[in-house]
Amino acid sequence: MKKKRVGIIGAGPSGLAQLRAFEAAKNEGLEVPEVVCFEKQSNWGGMWNYSWRTGVGKYGEPTHGSMYKYLWSNGPKECLEFSDYSFDEHFKKPISSYPPRPVLFDYIQGRIKKNNVRDYISFDTTVRWVNYNEETKKFEVVLDNLKIDKTYSEEFDYLVVASGHFSTPNMPYFKGIEQFPGQVMHAHDFRGADPYKDQDLLIIGSSYSAEDIGVQCYKHGAKSVTLSYRSNPIGVNWPDGITEVPLLKYFEGDTAYFKDGTSRRFDAVVMCTGYQHKFPFLPDELRLKTKNNLYPDHLYKGVFFNDLPNLIYLGMQDQYYTFNMFDAQAWVARDFIMNQYQLPKKAERRIDIDKWLDANEKLETSFDHVDFQTAYIKDLLALSDYPDFNVDQVAVMFKEWLKDKDENILTYRDKTFQSVVTGTKAETHHTEWMDELDDSKERYLYQEECEDGVSEAHEKERV
Numbered sequence: 001m002k003k004k005r006v007g008i009i010g011a012g013p014s015g016l017a018q019l020r021a022f023e024a025a026k027n028e029g030l031e032v033p034e035v036v037c038f039e040k041q042s043n044w045g046g047m048w049n050y051s052w053r054t055g056v057g058k059y060g061e062p063t064h065g066s067m068y069k070y071l072w073s074n075g076p077k078e079c080l081e082f083s084d085y086s087f088d089e090h091f092k093k094p095i096s097s098y099p100p101r102p103v104l105f106d107y108i109q110g111r112i113k114k115n116n117v118r119d120y121i122s123f124d125t126t127v128r129w130v131n132y133n134e135e136t137k138k139f140e141v142v143l144d145n146l147k148i149d150k151t152y153s154e155e156f157d158y159l160v161v162a163s164g165h166f167s168t169p170n171m172p173y174f175k176g177i178e179q180f181p182g183q184v185m186h187a188h189d190f191r192g193a194d195p196y197k198d199q200d201l202l203i204i205g206s207s208y209s210a211e212d213i214g215v216q217c218y219k220h221g222a223k224s225v226t227l228s229y230r231s232n233p234i235g236v237n238w239p240d241g242i243t244e245v246p247l248l249k250y251f252e253g254d255t256a257y258f259k260d261g262t263s264r265r266f267d268a269v270v271m272c273t274g275y276q277h278k279f280p281f282l283p284d285e286l287r288l289k290t291k292n293n294l295y296p297d298h299l300y301k302g303v304f305f306n307d308l309p310n311l312i313y314l315g316m317q318d319q320y321y322t323f324n325m326f327d328a329q330a331w332v333a334r335d336f337i338m339n340q341y342q343l344p345k346k347a348e349r350r351i352d353i354d355k356w357l358d359a360n361e362k363l364e365t366s367f368d369h370v371d372f373q374t375a376y377i378k379d380l381l382a383l384s385d386y387p388d389f390n391v392d393q394v395a396v397m398f399k400e401w402l403k404d405k406d407e408n409i410l411t412y413r414d415k416t417f418q419s420v421v422t423g424t425k426a427e428t429h430h431t432e433w434m435d436e437l438d439d440s441k442e443r444y445l446y447q448e449e450c451e452d453g454v455s456e457a458h459e460k461e462r463v
């Protein structure tokens with residue numbers, strides 16, 4: 001019999017989790033389907049594969065990356081640890097709880113480098129379009145090999161969409177903005193705080209990007225940072241130099257007028273106004289249509305497209321849990337594909353989805369959000385053999401993290417947590433986060449060898 005074929009779109013943490021799930025089954029001696037992953041960038045890692053480019057990549061595709069220089073984990077690493085590949089196994093020594101991007105990128109790669117996962121990935125290959133053939137029950141995937149500029153297509157029995165949802169900016173309009181004389185950009189194009197030194201910066205938004213870009217610009221020498229919120233302020237104890245104001249109404253020249261009647265002059269504006277779930281390669285009837293939230297509609301177990309469960313979406317939720325959630329999802333998807341997990345009928349699936357949607361509607365506080373996603377992870381873990389981990393303890397850490405941020409937004413990254421996978425207590429980082437201006441892996445892991453500032457290897461990675 002011909003092997004079933006599985007196509008995966010994207011080799012970020014979610015797509016890699018899917019590849020890893022099949023490798024784990026293979027290592028147990030199970031017969032696995034033929035798996036092919038398509039990645040439009042030249043390397044894996046998704047968001048964690050830093051790109052200095054904005055706008056378009058080297059082949060003219062929209063740049064995927066939204067990460068920036070000096071980006072550090074915004075949650076404790078103990079909350080995202082793979083339960084089948086610990087930080088101890090990778091780094092061979094305890095490290096701090098909030099590593100910078102290159103260190104987490106290294107960790108993500110460590111697990112998959114142990115297997116031949118790279119062989120399954122077609123890099124520099126964009127998924128352009130997908131058709132589902134009702135008769136053959138197969139997905140026809142139209143692809144562009146960007147390197148040789150060739151369009152071709154392949155057929156799959158299952159399609160896993162792991163293309164991420166923090167890449168296409170949501171960019172609102174404010175009256176007068178077209179006349180604003182300074183730079184206006186979305187967080188997606190922000191590549192570091194350096195250009196904002198000594199500037200008065202206006203940030204629109206009140207979520208993670210607004211908070212982190214605001215704090216980073218403050219840390220790297222912005223003259224002032226003003227955060228303008230639509231619904232709720234972030235509301236932490238801000239240091240002098242960072243203030244929160246209600247929503248921007250309009251600009252006159254370089255002056256912004258806010259809803260509370262105040263106004264102020266600015267040098268630059270960064271829109272931290274979130275992202276759109278965008279799947280330009282999917283037709284209407286297959287496309288997930290949702291805002292960023294903890295339980296997108298139409299996905300059974302947050303994964304299976306209810307109208308056509310052979311279409312699988314990974315990582316489409318708003319995220320407290322990240323890498324371990326993608327794993328838990330990928331393992332369930334794998335078991336479904338390998339006939340080890342049977343889905344209930346469509347109507348029953350709908351009832352289950354509605355149950356989660358109702359619960360999601362009732363959430364009020366950040367702690368409720370953490371509890372909700374914790375319950376979701378537990379639900380997933382019960383469905384596959386992904387190594388169990390103490391999810392309740394992870395929820396406790398998330399709540400500690402929220403409290404730490406409230407207490408001091410500048411020092412929460414100096415705190416340490418204990419791994420639920422190995423029991424290891426994190427090390428305190430050699431330098432306090434506010435004083436640490438180099439985010440390279442070399443300096444992070446081997447401070448003494450990098451006393452001269454940004455290391456050579458780090459510079460290479462940035463190129």
Ligand code: FAD
Nearest residue numbers: 010012013014040046047073074126127163164166315322
């Ligand atoms: P992505 O990482 O976005 O990967 C999707 C992949 O799909 C990309 O490689 C992309 O090139 C590829 N792709 C897209 N379209 C196509 C196509 N048509 N054809 C082929 N390939 C395609 N999470 C944390 O846990 N901690 C953090 O500190 C943290 N910081 C973040 C900071 C920023 C600025 C952002 C935007 C996100 C951050 N996240 C953080 C969340 C982050 O999105 C997840 O950790 C993780 O990267 C999501 O993995 P993913 O594979 O679902 O998506």
Ligand code: NAP
Nearest residue numbers: 072073074172205206207208209212230231272273274292
């Ligand atoms: P987000 O969490 O979806 O938040 C979007 C924000 O934009 C909300 O505050 C929203 O306000 C606001 N907004 C949307 N439309 C608006 C409008 N028309 N006018 C004014 N405000 C508007 O997106 P995000 O903050 O970009 O975070 C995305 C992901 O990136 C998260 O997973 C986060 O963890 C990650 N991230 C991590 C780091 C890090 O430090 N490692 C840094 C940045 C981002 P309302 O509340 O009114 O809807």
